[in-house]
Amino acid sequence: MANNPQAQPLRRCATVVAALSWILLTGGAWASAAGDVQSSFNPTAASRIWLDGSSTLHPYSSKATKLEVKVGFDPATQATAADAKTALLAGGLKSLIVSVPVEGLESGDASLDKRLQKTLKPEVAPIIRFTLGSYESEAAGDVVTVKAHGKLAIAGVEKDAGLTATCTFGPAGIHVTGTTDVLMTDFGIKPPTMMLGAIKTADKVVVHFDIELQAN
Numbered sequence: 001m002a003n004n005p006q007a008q009p010l011r012r013c014a015t016v017v018a019a020l021s022w023i024l025l026t027g028g029a030w031a032s033a034a035g036d037v038q039s040s041f042n043p044t045a046a047s048r049i050w051l052d053g054s055s056t057l058h059p060y061s062s063k064a065t066k067l068e069v070k071v072g073f074d075p076a077t078q079a080t081a082a083d084a085k086t087a088l089l090a091g092g093l094k095s096l097i098v099s100v101p102v103e104g105l106e107s108g109d110a111s112l113d114k115r116l117q118k119t120l121k122p123e124v125a126p127i128i129r130f131t132l133g134s135y136e137s138e139a140a141g142d143v144v145t146v147k148a149h150g151k152l153a154i155a156g157v158e159k160d161a162g163l164t165a166t167c168t169f170g171p172a173g174i175h176v177t178g179t180t181d182v183l184m185t186d187f188g189i190k191p192p193t194m195m196l197g198a199i200k201t202a203d204k205v206v207v208h209f210d211i212e213l214q215a216n
Contacts, residue, residue, distance in 0.1 A: 041213035053205040066104035081215035096132035124156040157187040173214040
């Protein structure tokens, strides 16, 4: 069949669409400054992130009903569920991005959800995101403690942030738990008040994470 010049753009478009579809279906791979890294683990439905805060009226809690975790290991470390611990201790973790949509934060109290979401400025930054920069790890028996350093972006402000996580390993993947404190004012957020200021919200919130990462 003779080449049709008018059909070439359509063929290129179809090729791009097919490639993007493959990436989305398989979890894909992406490149970083450290070289190619492979997405090896995905969060299970049991994974949870939630925050606890307090006010002069009562404490409150809000959970992330939606979250995305992208984990990238250096392929040279052969990071599977079986050897994830070895890879982590060897510095093989090259990329970690945790994303939480603001509109997915729910407390069970519709009025509280509305105030919290408004406070977090979703029109400016609809996603709360932590991006790993570097980490140190230390093993104690079957448990690995990771001190992660990176960037935390909330309400359109990005700041240096650190957190400590405890990692345990099983046949299917990695269980990651921990907490970290966040001050709203560090991100340009004024702690909300109610009833003309009679009820005040504390500046500090405690973020908890309990994430199960399953090997692809």
